[in-house]
Amino acid sequence: MSRTSVQLLCVAIYALVCTLVGVWSLRRTHDRRDYFMAGRRLGGWVTGLGVFASTLSGFSFIGGPSLIYRQGFSSMWIVITGPIAHAITFLVVARPLRRIAGEHDALSLPEAVAAHYGDRRTGLWTALVIIAGVLGYLGTQILAMANALQVMLPGTLTLFQSAWIVTAVLLLYCTIGGSVAAAYTDVIQGLLMIVAAIGVSVCASRAFEGGYPAMLETLEADDPGSAGAWGAFGLLGCLGWYLTFTLGSCGQPHAITRLMMTRSLKDLRVAFPLVVIAGMIGGLVWMSVGTTMRALVVSGSIEPLASADQAAPAFLATQAPPLLAGLVFAGLLAASMSTADGFLNIGAAALVHDLPRGLGRNPGLGHVGRARLATVGLCTAAFGIAIAWQDLLGLLGVAAWGLFAAGLVPVIAIGFHWRRATARAARWSLATSLVVNLGLRLSGLGLPHHFDPGALALLTSLVVFVVVSFLARPES
Amino acid sequence: MKLDGRDRLVIAIALVSLVLLVLVLASAWISPEESQAAPHASRAGLQSAVPPPSPELEWLARALGALILALLFGFLHLGRSTRASKLRTLIAAVLAIGALQLCFADDASTARLGLIGVWLLPALALWLPESRAAVEPPR
Numbered sequence: 001m002s003r004t005s006v007q008l009l010c011v012a013i014y015a016l017v018c019t020l021v022g023v024w025s026l027r028r029t030h031d032r033r034d035y036f037m038a039g040r041r042l043g044g045w046v047t048g049l050g051v052f053a054s055t056l057s058g059f060s061f062i063g064g065p066s067l068i069y070r071q072g073f074s075s076m077w078i079v080i081t082g083p084i085a086h087a088i089t090f091l092v093v094a095r096p097l098r099r100i101a102g103e104h105d106a107l108s109l110p111e112a113v114a115a116h117y118g119d120r121r122t123g124l125w126t127a128l129v130i131i132a133g134v135l136g137y138l139g140t141q142i143l144a145m146a147n148a149l150q151v152m153l154p155g156t157l158t159l160f161q162s163a164w165i166v167t168a169v170l171l172l173y174c175t176i177g178g179s180v181a182a183a184y185t186d187v188i189q190g191l192l193m194i195v196a197a198i199g200v201s202v203c204a205s206r207a208f209e210g211g212y213p214a215m216l217e218t219l220e221a222d223d224p225g226s227a228g229a230w231g232a233f234g235l236l237g238c239l240g241w242y243l244t245f246t247l248g249s250c251g252q253p254h255a256i257t258r259l260m261m262t263r264s265l266k267d268l269r270v271a272f273p274l275v276v277i278a279g280m281i282g283g284l285v286w287m288s289v290g291t292t293m294r295a296l297v298v299s300g301s302i303e304p305l306a307s308a309d310q311a312a313p314a315f316l317a318t319q320a321p322p323l324l325a326g327l328v329f330a331g332l333l334a335a336s337m338s339t340a341d342g343f344l345n346i347g348a349a350a351l352v353h354d355l356p357r358g359l360g361r362n363p364g365l366g367h368v369g370r371a372r373l374a375t376v377g378l379c380t381a382a383f384g385i386a387i388a389w390q391d392l393l394g395l396l397g398v399a400a401w402g403l404f405a406a407g408l409v410p411v412i413a414i415g416f417h418w419r420r421a422t423a424r425a426a427r428w429s430l431a432t433s434l435v436v437n438l439g440l441r442l443s444g445l446g447l448p449h450h451f452d453p454g455a456l457a458l459l460t461s462l463v464v465f466v467v468v469s470f471l472a473r474p475e476s
Numbered sequence: 477m478k479l480d481g482r483d484r485l486v487i488a489i490a491l492v493s494l495v496l497l498v499l500v501l502a503s504a505w506i507s508p509e510e511s512q513a514a515p516h517a518s519r520a521g522l523q524s525a526v527p528p529p530s531p532e533l534e535w536l537a538r539a540l541g542a543l544i545l546a547l548l549f550g551f552l553h554l555g556r557s558t559r560a561s562k563l564r565t566l567i568a569a570v571l572a573i574g575a576l577q578l579c580f581a582d583d584a585s586t587a588r589l590g591l592i593g594v595w596l597l598p599a600l601a602l603w604l605p606e607s608r609a610a611v612e613p614p615r
Contacts, residue, residue: 071523084548092555225525232523234513235537236503243496243544247551297522304522417554418486448504448511449533459497466490470477 003322007152010326011333014192015169018337021185037107038183038261044270049190050183050258051086051271052278055249056193058144058336059397060286061328062312068290069297069311072219072226074233077242079286082279085249088413090272093250094259096416098268101260108346109253110354112260113411119423122411124358125430127350129407130253132434134347136400137254138382141340142167146386148332151313160387166333167383170340171376183261185341189334194278196331197285199324200315204288207319208295212288215295222298236449244398244455248405250413254342285328289315348374399441402454406433409458410465421465424472429465433457489550496543499536507533 001009042050067075097112104115110130114123146162157165205211208218219227226232250256262268293311296302305314312332316325351374356362410429415421439445440453447456479487504511510533513526529537 069522072525088548088551092551095555223524225528226523228525230525232525234526235529235533236500236540239537239540239544240500243547246544246548250551294522413551413554414486414489418482420483420486446512448500450514451500451503456497456500459493459500462493463490463497466486 001322003317003325004152004154006322007326007329010323010330011152014188014330014334017188018185019172021188025184037101040102040261041263042183042258042261042267043263044267045274046183046187047258047262047267048271048274049278050186050261051255051275052282053186053190053193053334053338054254054258054342055252055275055279056282056339058141058148058332058339060282061332061336062144062147062309063140063397064286065290065293065312065315066308066310068287069294069305070308071233072223072231072294073229074226074231074238075241075290076229076231076287077238078245079283081242081245081249082283083276085246086272086276086279088247089250089256089259090268090275092413093256093416094268094272095265097256097259097412098262098265100416106260108349108354109257109260109408110350111357113415113426114354114357116416117421117423117426119426120358120360122423122426122430123354125427126408126411127354127358129403129430129434130350130354131347132438133253133400133403133407134343134350134378135382135385136403137397138340138343138347138378139385140397140400141336141343142170142382142386145170145333145336145340147309148313148329148336151317152329163383163386166336167379170337170344171379183258186338189331189338190278192327192334193331194281196324196328197281197283200320200328201284201288203320203324204292204315207292207315208299208301212291215291218295218299219291234449236451240447240450240452240455244402244405244452244458247409247413247458248401248454251405251408252401253346253404253408254339256412257342257346285312292319344375344378347378348372351378398452398454399437402452402457403433403437405454406437406457406461410462414462414465418469420469422469422472425465425468428468429461432464433461436460485550485553489547492543492547492550496540496547499540499543503533503536506536 064075064079067078100106100116101112104112106112106115108127110123110126113126114120142163145166146159149162149166150157150159208215210217216227223232230238259268259271262271289312293302293305293315297304302318305311316328320328348371352370407430411426415426436457437453440447440456447453507530510526510530
């Protein structure tokens with residue numbers, strides 16, 4: 001059996017299982033509560049693996065190794081944020097969010113925020129931030145999956161055709177089952193990603209004679225700076241990433257929305273350690289593949305790659321056994337599909353549920369049909385973004401993460417714990433985050449020392465939130 | 477205006493954020509040439525590090541690192557619970573030491589120790605007692 005056949009078989013089996021789960025989920029989706037919140041009956045294991053699978057995306061599988069290959073160890077500052085970031089998410093955000101969602105029967109994050117602040121306009125601004133970020137992140141996932149499909153079928157498909165196929169598959173199982181399908185396919189996907197991560201890191205250590213110690217020696221001899229703690233990106237750039245990815249984690253709606261779907265608060269205690277441990281294992285792919293490919297190129301064992309984004313696909317094509325490569329490709333599709341699916345659900349909820357409510361209109365009963373239409377619309381828009389910015393996979397992902405972080409962290413992490421927080425401050429903070437983030441990204445204005453624009457927007461919106469809360473009189 | 481403990485914590489978070497913001501923007505004046513330095517690609521796709529940081533930039537980075545850790549520490553304290561708070565303080569202290577070791581280590585073994593501190597020790601949070609944080613209704 002050829003390498004391509006083995007890889008395709010792995011992906012086909014994965015797709016079949018996901019379709020079966022989607023069909024099974026269809027029977028369990030009766031109303032909008034089922035569609036958006038999985039009936040609020042997820043256990044700890046399903047929630048934990050769901051948060052992990054939603055967080056680990058195509059950016060981690062392709063963008064991560066690409067960053068290590070390109071810049072040395074700079075992006076280690078993103079990988080090491082995992083445990084502390086999850087600690088902040090679960091210790092600070094999880095319980096109040098689940099409690100508010102339960103008390104108000106909130107079907108989405110903006111609805112929970114609006115219920116907490118008692119202000120529909122705050123929900124409206126939250127929905128706008130979410131829609132802006134969803135489009136960017138969804139485009140990233142479609143691009144990552146399209147790239148993987150191209151490598152699996154070399155010379156068969158253009159990027160446009162690949163992107164079209166993955167968008168169609170994504171639409172299929174997301175529109176069928178809604179969040180029930182997403183939650184349960186995430187269990188399969190999460191387990192697959194853990195197995196793939198362990199297999200790849202073992203395989204990577206054997207790809208270079210002498211293993212990781214020899215790789216590090218080779219890299220240090222070539223360029224001590226890029227093999228050091230700051231890599232090629234530099235001191236302040238790395239610290240900016242650390243800030244964005246540590247604090248920003250508790251503002252990622254695709255992950256924290258899963259916390260609103262748990263059966264009870266007790267399930268969070270099971271989910272938390274699961275997410276931390278799975279996240280640490282998942283980070284192995286990011287570190288091992290990029291390091292190995294950079295060391296192989298530096299030592300002259302392989303030719304330099306045409307593009308850094310090829311680091312992970314080239315590793316799988318040349319260094320991994322066919323079965324492992326097939327598993328990892330399925331894992332990559334699983335990671336991207338799961339993240340994209342989460343985004344489609346929260347984006348659709350923002351469009352058909354939160355925007356009308358924020359504008360003072362009743363979204364009405366039985367809007368599952370409209371949610372499915374919104375899902376199709378979002379997918380189409382993200383497909384357009386993916387094709388328009390096809391060389392900016394990593395940039396799109398980081399920008400979307402920063403958009404969510406700057407907009408939602410002050411309003412949720414501080415606002416849910418602070419009596420003085422006002423709805424007006426929340427709106428100002430959300431608007432500031434959008435203006436600073438989009439202004440810096442779209443104008444191309446570079447910050448000193450490559451400091452992350454998302455981190456700067458996060459700091460600004462934090463200050464605005466606290467200052468306006470102190471200055472603003474309570475609204476009637 | 478009467479301030480309670482939570483108000484003071486939030487004010488501290490805002491102040492730290494403000495100082496971070498000012499320092500980041502001021503770094504363009506503290507080391508103007510370095511602030512625009514970009515890593516160059518030595519081979520296809522591979523970048524080489526920018527020149528080693530000046531002493532001023534290193535001190536600035538130390539200050540930023542400490543402030544970021546203080547910010548994380550402040551956020552961990554937001555989910556309040558008495559016993560949990562003490563444990564979080566301990567974890568944050570270990571985390572801070574680990575991170576600083578990693579940032580400014582001169583040899584590989586110290587850096588490795590720092591990496592363990594930053595990456596693995598927060599997992600200690602798994603043993604924290606359940607938070608009894610109350611959701612604060614806004615005004």
